[in-house]
Amino acid sequence: MIFISKGMDDAEELSEYLHPIWREVFDPLMSPGEAEYKFNSWYDPEGIRNMFSEGYEIGYIFEDDTRVGLYSYNIQDDGRFHISKLYLEKAYRGKGLGRRALEMMFDIARDSGCTEAYLEVYHSNTRAFEMYLKAGMTDYTRYREKAGNGYYRDGYTMVKHL
Numbered sequence: 001m002i003f004i005s006k007g008m009d010d011a012e013e014l015s016e017y018l019h020p021i022w023r024e025v026f027d028p029l030m031s032p033g034e035a036e037y038k039f040n041s042w043y044d045p046e047g048i049r050n051m052f053s054e055g056y057e058i059g060y061i062f063e064d065d066t067r068v069g070l071y072s073y074n075i076q077d078d079g080r081f082h083i084s085k086l087y088l089e090k091a092y093r094g095k096g097l098g099r100r101a102l103e104m105m106f107d108i109a110r111d112s113g114c115t116e117a118y119l120e121v122y123h124s125n126t127r128a129f130e131m132y133l134k135a136g137m138t139d140y141t142r143y144r145e146k147a148g149n150g151y152y153r154d155g156y157t158m159v160k161h162l
Contacts, residue, residue: 026122
């Protein structure tokens with residue numbers, strides 16, 4: 001497995017790639033229209049460009065020369081490692097690839113001097129939540145905050161001490 005980092009000029013391509021994966025994952029978990037609203041608020045090309053400008057690394061996950069997903073992370077000013085995205089195409093879920101990608105990000109965090117990695121997971125995304133628990137992200141807290149248009153960011157912040 002390898003990560004291939006992309007750049008600011010790839011924002012439209014990254015957004016287009018992520019859109020069907022996002023909808024497939026979140027449409028069944030959210031109210032009608034919510035997944036599309038949140039995607040357009042956070043992960044449209046402008047949202048991706050904003051992430052790059054804030055120092056996030058964003059790119060593709062490859063397994064045996066096949067693109068299988070998308071990742072994003074950032075080393076925060078306080079030295080913590082923020083895992084922003086870890087999405088796999090449907091055909092590659094349940095094969096241990098997500099866990100391997102997560103472990104690779106933990107290694108990057110350690111090599112960068114971080115002692116803690118964290119991420120946010122949607123409260124109804126039990127499949128991802130369980131995978132993160134198995135990967136050692138056992139320190140978690142629930143949050144709920146307004147996301148706009150009457151919707152909320154509702155999930156867990158999960159932490160792994162490295």
